[in-house]
Amino acid sequence: MATPTLTETLDLSAKFPGAVTADARPGYTGWIVEAGKLLEVAAFLRDEMGYDLLSSVTGVDYLPDEKMEVVYQAYKTTGGPGIFFKVQAPRLDPIEVPSVVPIWPGADLQEREIWDLYGVKFTGHPDLRRILTWEGFSGHPMRKDWKEAFYEEDAKPFKSRWPEGRIKMAEERNPFGDNVTFDEGFDPEKWTSNDPEEALYTSLKKYTAETSDGIKTDHILVNMGPQHPSTHGVFRAVVILDGETVVSLKPVMGYLHRNHEKIGERNTFLQNMPYTDRLDYFNSMSNNWGYALAVEKLMGVAVPERAEYIRVIMAELSRIQNHLIWTGMMLNDLGAYFTPALYAFEERELILDIFEAVAGSRMMCNYFRFGGLARDLPEGTLEKIKDLVFDRLAAKVDEFDRLLTENEILVARLKGISKLSPEDAVAYSMTGPVLRAAGVPYDIRRAEPYGIYDRFDFDVVTQTDGDMYARYLVRLEEMRQSLRILRQAIAGLPEGPIITGKPQYQVRVPAGEAYGRIEAPKGELGYYVISNGKPNPWRYHVRAPSFINLTALEKMCVGGKIADFVAILGTIDIVLGELDR
C-alpha cells in the first residue's frame, strides 16, 4: 500500500489549476473536478496521496440547477479522514462521465447502479448494464423528475394524511389501478420483448467456446438463484463452467430492490430511521447509528455520554449476533445442514430479547434518534446484558472455537480457497472482515473513530492468508474483541440523559452534505445525506457493504470449483435487504 507523502493540507486546485476548484457551496466540502481531468486527478490521489480505498460513488440530481453530479469518496487504508470530489455534468442526455474503474475497480457495480438509477453513462466502463432494475425498464428512477406509479406528493407528510386525514388508496389514484405505469398508447400485444437477459448472456458468451489440447469443449452456463437455498435470499449468479471449474461469473441482483433511497427522499429525516432497520435486517442497531451519525453531523448536535455508551453496547451486541449467525449459516453452506445454525440461533434469541426490551421490537429496533436514543434501558436489562457478556457469550464463543476451528472438514473446505490479496481487496473497495482477513488492518472504529470508540481498548483483528479460513478466524476473534469492548462499556456506563434536547418528530437540518460511516459487522456502512434546509433530505444514499463487497466476487470465484462458490458467497456475508436496498 502506498503511504501518504503529504500532510492533510492538500490543495488540489493549486495542483490542477483550472481543472479542480474547491466546492464552495455552503455546507459542502471537497473539490469539483472537471470531467476531462477526472482520471488524472483520481490517479494522483491514489498513487501520490495514498487514497487507495474508494469508499463510495454515487449520483445526485440537482434538478433546479440543471446539473447531474457524481460524488466520489476516497479514504486511506492507513486511516484518517477522506477526500470528497465531485464531477458535474449538464443534465442533457446523454450525460457522460469517464469511468474510474481503471483506477479503482471497486467502482464497477456502483457505476452500474448510477447508470441504472440516474442515467449517467460512464465512458470506458467494461460492462455498463442496468443492475437493480431490468433491461428494458423505462426511465432512470432516481431522477428527480421521474415519478413512480404511486406518486402522491414530493414530500411527506402527504397532505391527504395530515392535516386533511382523507386517505385514498394508492390503487384508486393510479389510472391502472396498480403499481404500474405505461406510456400513452402502449399496446402489450404489439410490444415485443427484447430478452432482458440477452445483454447479460452476451457479456458472458465470449467465454463459451474454447479449445484446449486440440479438443473443443463446451462450457455450460448455469443460473444459480434467485431461488436457491444457498444464496441467502434472492440473489442470483450466472456462472460459466468448464466441468466443475468456474470460468466466469456475473452477479445478478435487484430482486429485492425496493428503493428505499427514492422513498427516503420523500420521507422526513426522522421517518427514514425505521427504513434503515430494514437494510441489513440482522443489524438494525448499527444501521441506525450510521444514519444518525450523518444527520447529527449536519445538525451539529452532540450526543450525551450515557447514550454514547448504550450505542456502543447495542452495536457490539449486534456484531456478536451477526457473526454467530454468520458462522451457523456458513456451515449450512458447507453442508452441515442447520445444526450449527441452531446453536447460533439460541444465542441470537437471547440478544434479541435485550433488543426487544430496550426498543420494543426484536429485529426492527428503530432505537436511535438524532442526538441520542429513543428510550433508556428498562429496569433489569443491564443485569441481563451483564449476564450475557460476562458469562454466557464468552463461553459460547469458546465453544464454537473448540468445535469448529480445528474441525478437519471445515479446514479442508476453507483453507487456501478463494484467496484475495491485500492489493486486490483494497482495489475492489472491500471492507469489513473480508478486507481484514486479507491482512489490511482497516477498521473504521480505529481508522476514523466515531462515537466514543477512541476510548476503548481493543485489537483490530487481522489474518494474512486472505482465504476463507482467514475470514472465519477474523470473525471468531472479532466476537471476542466485541466482548472486550462491551465489558469496558458496561463498566463505564454513566447515569444521565439519553438525548440532547427534547425528542422531536421534525428536526431542523441545515443545508449541506454529510457522510456518516460506521464499521458495521459486514463492512463499511455509510450514509451520504444532502439537506437543502427543507424537512426532507434532498439526497439520501446508502453505501452498502454487502453490495460493494460483491464487486470482487468474480475475482474470488474464477478458477475455483462451483461447490466452493456457495461457500465463498457465504464468507462475504451478504444480506439482500442491504444489497438491493
Add this chain to the structure above:
Amino acid sequence: MSNEELNSPGYEIPPELQGQVAVTTFDRIYNWGRRSSVWPMMFGLACCAIEMIAAQASRYDMARFGMEVMRPSPRQSDLLLVSGTVTKKMVPVIVRLYNQMPEPKYVVAMGACASGGGPFKEGYNVVAGIDKFLPVDVYIPGCPPTPQALVAGMIKLQEKIDKQSIKQVRWYDRKNKADSVYVPVPVLGPDLIDLRRVDELKELAAPKQAEEISEA
C-alpha cells in the same frame, strides 16, 4: 391423533375394539395427514424470512406442527410462505415457482409487505401484495411478524385444511376450470405486465381513455 378426534360420531364401536378400529371419513383422515405435514418451500424474500428461520429454530420449533421440513424444490413443497417484499423483478419467479408446486398447495402472506406492500408500497419496484397474483390462504400481519405470530398463522392454516373437503377443493374441481391453479407468469416490459390484464391495460393506456381519466 386420539380416538375421539379421529372417529366420526354416529357409529358405535364396541369398547373391546376401540384400540384397533376407528371409523372415520375419508376427508378427515386425509386432512389429518396433510395438516400434520405441511412442508414449506425453503424460500426467503426479505427481512421476514429471518423470523421464519427463527421460528424454525429451537425456541419456537415449528417441527411441533410437522412443518420443519423445508424443501428447496417447489416440486416437493405444499406451502409457499411469501416472507417479505415482493418486487416486480422477483414476481415472475414467484409465480413460476407457484405454478411448479403440486396440488394441494397453499400460500401464506407473511408480513405487511407480502400482504399489501408494507412500508415499501410506494416503491416503484414493489408489488403491492402477493395477492395481486396468487390466491392467499392466510395473511399474517406484522413487520416482521414475530415467530409467535407466524406460528399462530400456521395454526390458522391447519384449521383451514381441517375444514376442506376433497370433493370441493378447487384443484380437483373439474367443472370450474375458470378458477385454475395455474397463474400466467407476468412479464417484465417497460413496467410489469400482468398477462391476465392485457386487454384492460391496452384500453387504459390508449390515448383517448387517458384523457377521460384525467378529466374525471
